[in-house]
Amino acid sequence: MRANVAHKSGNMPPEILILTDHRKEAIMKSVVFSALLATGVLVSAPAFASKELATKSSCFACHAVDKKLVGPAFQDVAKKYAGDKTAEAKLIERVKKGGSGAWGTIPMPPNVAVKDEDVKTLVKWVLAGAK
Numbered sequence: 390m391r392a393n394v395a396h397k398s399g400n401m402p403p404e405i406l407i408l409t410d411h412r413k414e415a416i417m418k419s420v421v422f423s424a425l426l427a428t429g430v431l432v433s434a435p436a437f438a439s440k441e442l443a444t445k446s447s448c449f450a451c452h453a454v455d456k457k458l459v460g461p462a463f464q465d466v467a468k469k470y471a472g473d474k475t476a477e478a479k480l481i482e483r484v485k486k487g488g489s490g491a492w493g494t495i496p497m498p499p500n501v502a503v504k505d506e507d508v509k510t511l512v513k514w515v516l517a518g519a520k
């Protein structure tokens with residue numbers, strides 16, 4: 390019996406074995422996903438993730454959410470650009486390449502170590518009030 394099973398799976402074309410593994414993984418993922426949904430973890434995840442990202446990207450070395458440090462408070466940035474549809478693209482460029490003159494005399498150096506997609510996530514989060 391044992392030998393027979395081993396023999397059978399040994400004969401299985403590799404594609405089928407791979408497919409089966411992918412399926413297992415997909416099922417596992419959807420189980421984890423629904424578990425997270427059920428506990429509400431996913432609902433609060435995005436805001437938390439952006440704050441984590443800002444910490445990881447060293448933005449808080451010069452910025453705080455609700456007070457001016459070296460750079461403007463992220464909430465003030467959100468207020469300043471409220472209703473400005475071009476703000477997102479503009480600020481993505483500023484965060485990437487650095488900027489000066491919008492808030493004072495201290496320039497923001499380019500944040501070269503931060504990935505493009507992370508800059509976009511951060512700017513969206515800032516413009517949404519950094520909550």
Ligand code: HEC
Nearest residue numbers: 446448451459460488489490491492493495496497500511
């Ligand atoms: C070394 C200090 C420093 C770091 C690190 C830094 N900033 Fe800044 N940031 C500044 C300063 C100073 C300004 C004001 C520049 C000006 O007056 O135009 C600024 C301005 C900004 C603005 C507004 C730009 C504008 O033109 O109105 C945004 C948005 C911003 N920073 C986001 C970020 C994000 C996101 C990060 C992390 C990836 C970050 N900053 C990291 C110092 C910093």
